[in-house]
Amino acid sequence: MNRNTVVAKFGGTSLADASQIKKACAIINADPARKYVVMSAPGKRYSEDIKITDMLYKAHAQAKAGEDFSDTLHGIADRYAKIIDGLGITFDLDAEIQEIAERLKAGTAADYPASRGEYINSKIIAAYLGRPFVDAAEGIFFTEAGTLDEARTFSVLGEKLKAYDSAVIPGFYGTGADGQIKTFSRGGSDVTGSIVARSVNADLYENWTDVSGMLCADPRIVKNPRVIEHITYTELRELSYMGASVLHEDAVFPVRQAGIPINIRNTNRSDDAGTLIAASLPEGVTRKTVTGIAGRKGFCSVRVEKSMMNGETGFGAKLLQVFAQKGIPFEHCPTGIDTISVIVNGSAFESRREEILREIKNVLAPDFITIEKGLSAIAVVGAGMVNVKGVAAKIFTALAEAGINIRMIDQGSDELNIIIGVDDADYVSAVNALYKAMMLE
Ligand code: ASP
Numbered sequence: 001m002n003r004n005t006v007v008a009k010f011g012g013t014s015l016a017d018a019s020q021i022k023k024a025c026a027i028i029n030a031d032p033a034r035k036y037v038v039m040s041a042p043g044k045r046y047s048e049d050i051k052i053t054d055m056l057y058k059a060h061a062q063a064k065a066g067e068d069f070s071d072t073l074h075g076i077a078d079r080y081a082k083i084i085d086g087l088g089i090t091f092d093l094d095a096e097i098q099e100i101a102e103r104l105k106a107g108t109a110a111d112y113p114a115s116r117g118e119y120i121n122s123k124i125i126a127a128y129l130g131r132p133f134v135d136a137a138e139g140i141f142f143t144e145a146g147t148l149d150e151a152r153t154f155s156v157l158g159e160k161l162k163a164y165d166s167a168v169i170p171g172f173y174g175t176g177a178d179g180q181i182k183t184f185s186r187g188g189s190d191v192t193g194s195i196v197a198r199s200v201n202a203d204l205y206e207n208w209t210d211v212s213g214m215l216c217a218d219p220r221i222v223k224n225p226r227v228i229e230h231i232t233y234t235e236l237r238e239l240s241y242m243g244a245s246v247l248h249e250d251a252v253f254p255v256r257q258a259g260i261p262i263n264i265r266n267t268n269r270s271d272d273a274g275t276l277i278a279a280s281l282p283e284g285v286t287r288k289t290v291t292g293i294a295g296r297k298g299f300c301s302v303r304v305e306k307s308m309m310n311g312e313t314g315f316g317a318k319l320l321q322v323f324a325q326k327g328i329p330f331e332h333c334p335t336g337i338d339t340i341s342v343i344v345n346g347s348a349f350e351s352r353r354e355e356i357l358r359e360i361k362n363v364l365a366p367d368f369i370t371i372e373k374g375l376s377a378i379a380v381v382g383a384g385m386v387n388v389k390g391v392a393a394k395i396f397t398a399l400a401e402a403g404i405n406i407r408m409i410d411q412g413s414d415e416l417n418i419i420i421g422v423d424d425a426d427y428v429s430a431v432n433a434l435y436k437a438m439m440l441e
Pocket of ligand 1: 011012040041051053054117171172185186187188189190
């Protein structure tokens, strides 16, 4: 791969203290292509630790409630002071903390203090690296509706960064339509990294975190699942939707549009290749049939039965309309000749159960409505399944051999996934059985 320009984003655990920051900076300095680097705020150093961003939100909540926030702010200052000391640089921290205190007293919105975690961290790291600091507020813009103003951002940020051979950019925020600081949702530094990569037309977006890539199954369910070496953007989307988490959801879109691959890497094991996310697999890499397995519990199936339904035009549309009107998105919709099931989030359905059932009866006059709760959906995802014979057979055999009853089957119309519904009680054993059969082949 041509690697002239790489954008490297480092997450909170990669920057949690001075020694982690030194590791990140050694990674940055090891490759001259890593020109533009995006920083999160210091995250947790150990599991009970508190992220700087959470402390900043806390200070804001205290200020808003008219409480004393000085201890919280001292705690934040203390963490940065240790970092500055550990890096052996000089930095005017007091001025930064003072400014936050003043704005908190003046009643600022939460976005401003929340953004200071990445702002201060990036300034410190820029000083340590000897690279220019470029404020995201000057290059990332939101629309009135609160979404990313893509056209303005890509052109302004691209122009701005062109002026520098290298730069350190804080993640997580930009400027809102009102001219004030506005943050993305939590974990949003991933999005900033993607935007920067897109704006400078990078060859690669590296996302440095604390795991050696995306795992092909949930490690809380499957023991030591394999790392996914290669995955397409679409497969990633499917797996993330079904619960696998590795990147902020919105981080894929900016780079995907421009065909820039994303490489998930581990700051603590920098030799590991991690996971490469791209539009297609690199040349010479053979596609695995199944890329990953992910799932979610707590669905509910609403099955509607009516004889001769199949001949009735618009039955399905009317049924889905009932859910749409109640603001309940449907997940799957398997159909039979005279039956149709709508699979929805169980708690969302329960909150409006009576109204929905009344409406279905009014609009469709069905013979029966059957509700089944406690359904888990497991997606077996893989672009390699397209046109491959026997994948479904293997899935069903694995589940049958594990003594698991399949309650629903749904194959995505793009043949990219097969979704199986099982009882919540069977969820863990089903995922393990599928992992063994499909991933350890
Ligand atoms: N610091 C922010 C958060 O904790 C953003 C990020 O780290 O991506 O959510």
